[in-house]
């Protein structure tokens with residue numbers, strides 16, 4: 276790739292929210308009130324703000340798990356709420372780590388991680404190799420056959436991270452990916468997350484309450500009164 280092409284790739288906007296509004300319960304709760312946001316390829320962005328301010332709501336909109344009342348939400352330049360794009364988006368372009376990890380407790384680590392690859396029609400051997408790579412990276416390879424219910428909190432969060440990355444998405448939406456963990460385990464899981472994201476050139480949008488973790492990202496956003504604010508940043 277030429278330098279110019281590389282520069283263009285790095286400044287490509289991959290996540291964009293434009294004047295996004297979202298309310299619940301017949302508009303009794305208006306969560307997003309004209310939120311605007313943009314992230315370029317490879318950036319790591321932390322989304323902070325008090326409980327209930329709408330962080331998960333925004334991530335769900337980017338992941339196509341919900342639709343805005345008004346405004347545009349686009350991933351890789353394509354509007355998310357156009358239904359025909361949704362399956363491709365969820366299978367290939369975006370990985371999601373949920374606030375409560377949403378793993379299936381009766382299935383093994385391996386089975387949980389292979390589910391998205393089956394949905395995406397990925398060859399079993401390729402999927403196994405990818406799983407091996409991710410579990411080696413996250414220190415889980417000796418736990419592949421273990422049921423989720425027998426894993427520790429940190430192992431579950433690392434499994435959720437592996438699952439989200441199985442189909443090699445270039446965008447990772449992570450909702451409090453270390454929220455249920457103690458400080459020490461949280462730091463370990465977050466290091467792994469940053470490491471994988473940097474190595475694979477993934478754009479990260481992460482909701483978090485943890486200021487210390489947020490500061491490790493390229494940008495820190497603050498959600499307030501249904502809008503997204505960004506203090507001046509120098510990086």
Ligand SMILES: Nc1ncnc2c1ncn2[C@@H]1O[C@H](COP(=O)(O)OP(=O)(O)OP(=O)(O)O)[C@@H](O)[C@H]1O
Pocket residue numbers: 299300304306324325326327328329330331332333374482
């Ligand atoms: N499906 C829903 N139906 C009704 N209200 C909802 C729904 N989802 C979210 N809300 C409300 O919208 C508001 C924003 O919720 P959201 O989950 O986005 O907040 P959050 O910033 O992620 O909070 P937390 O930090 O606690 O995870 C809350 O008041 C919540 O009760």
Ligand SMILES: [Mg+2]
Pocket residue numbers: 330331332374450482
């Ligand atoms: Mg939330």
